[in-house]
Amino acid sequence: MAPNPKSLLPDGLAFHRLHNQRIALPISGGPGEVVRHLGAVQAQDYQSALWAIGLRITDATQADVEQAIANREIVRTWPMRGTLHLVAAADVRWMLSLMATRVIALNAARIEREFGLDTKSLARCRKVITRALADGQPQTRSSLYATLEQAAQSTSAQRSLHILGQLAQEGIICQGPRIGKQPSFVLLDAWVPKSADLSREQALGELGLRYFRGHGPATVQDLAWWSGLTLKDTQAALALAKPFLQQESIGDATYWFDPGITAAGMNPEAAAxxxxxxxxxxxxxxxxxxxxxxxxxxxxxxxxxxxxxxxxxxxxxxxxxxxxxxxxxxxxxxxxxxxxxxxxxxxxxxxxxxxxxxxxxxxxxxx
Structure with a gap:
């Protein structure tokens, strides 16, 4: 029996999340709407990410989701935690600025020590990749690796992955449509239209609202884990989003969520x-x-x-x-x-x- 949707007793958390994540309550819109609602969809496993979006849409097909990528509606890149995600095109830049910059700073010493990617090496790689993608045509990962090798930049021992990941987190490149079974890369500015800049405060507020609407009921500690931001930052994000959220406590934990989704469509008879x-x-x-x-x-x-x-x-x-x-x-x-x-x-x-x-x-x- 489904738990009472008005209750957030422990057995009810999962019930609410199934609905707020649009698993039990799929949308009738497109992939971009799903990704925007969740904030981001983890996507290092490409096929899994397609289905993660598809299961949240009424009657979606894999071709629909891939077309949304080809149409530049959603973008696959590294916005948070140094991990590939799919995000709405309009959100790429402010998410990179808010979250990826912290990952870059935290990883700088390690990638220099383990892969020789110091400031000068990264500058050379940045120049090589930017020139290779200047004509606007997507290129496969293996093609870019060959280009780096020709420029005397080693791609061995996962060095190449860190180069491309670093440039993506800097907002220089992102992934484009698949070419065969390989991911392709493009210049972000050539692929995704410029969008309005958000101040850091605006970005924190938007992130908090997106997360608790798409993942709630959840705690501020959950948001810190998901975003990779400090607890101080996520507390600020919650404070900005609070006027639009509802809270309930279970034991010592406080959970935040958007009551509007619940009121609009909770379905106790949803498929189990x-x-x-x-x-x-x-x-x-x-x-x-x-x-x-x-x-x-x-x-x-x-x-x-x-x-x-x-x-x-x-x-x-x-x-x-x-x-x-x-x-x-x-x-x-x-x-x-x-x-x-x-x-x-x-x-x-x-x-x-x-x-x-x-x-x-x-x-x-x-x-």
Whole structure:
């Protein structure tokens, strides 16, 4: 039975998050609307990021999401925590300015020590990449690596990844559309139209509002984890967003959320079973994940290297894992339960799998 949507007792946190994250309450708009609502969608696993957006839209297909990238509606880059995300095009610059600058400062000594990327080396790399992309045409990662090598800039031992990541965090480049199976890169200023600048205070307020609307109920500590900002900054962000939010305390923790989404569309009869992709915001978006994930299952769901597995969520709780394979018959989903599953729960998984099939425009079967 679904928890009372008016309550934020512990069992109700997951219920609210499913709705506020638009998992149980998909939108009828496009990928840009989903990404803007969530603030950002973690996207180092490209296929998983496409599905993370698609599952939050009524009747979306993978082609729809990729078209939004090609149309420059959403952009894949490194705005926060040094990690790839998809963000709305209009948000790229203020997010980089607010969050990526801190990552650059924190990583400067390490990338110089481990990869020889001091100020002079980065300046040379910046010049090489900017010149290579000056004609406005997207280039693959491997093409840019070759260009760096020709300019006597080593790309070995992950040095190349740090070069491209650094330039993206500086707002010089971002990823463009895929070329075959490879990511491509473009100059940010050539790819994304200039948008209005936000002051630091405006950016903090916007970030706080986006996060608590898209991820609430959540704590200020959750926002600090998600954004990579200091607790002082996230407290300032919350203070600016407070007039638009509601709060409720559980024990010593205070949770913030947008009551408007709840009032407009909470549905206690929403489908109880979801197949979430790896790195989905439903788990990765919080410091404390206990509302959805039993601590006993943490090591099975989140690897020691920080890799989040694709998971099965039943009535708000992670109840199993799944993997997708493709063969001549279409998509094949293998299921690993984390607890015994009831007959109706397996039926729910089968129904959720069909939605993935529609997204992929492919037959799907559960193994």
């Amino acid at each position: 079973t979801y197949l979430l992709p790896a790195f989905d915001e439903y788990l990765v978006g919080y410091k404390d994940r206990s509302a959805a994930l039993d601590p006993a299952h943490t090591k099975q769901v989140i690897g020691v290297n920080g890799i989040f597995a694709s998971n099965i969520v039943i009535e708000g709780r992670v109840s199993g894992l799944w993997k997708r394979g493709m063969d001549k018959q279409g998509a094949a989903l293998s299921i690993t339960p984390l607890r015994p599953l009831k007959k109706h729960e397996r039926a729910g998984i089968a129904a959720a799998a069909q939605r993935i099939g529609r997204f992929l425009d492919s037959p799907v079967r559960v193994l």
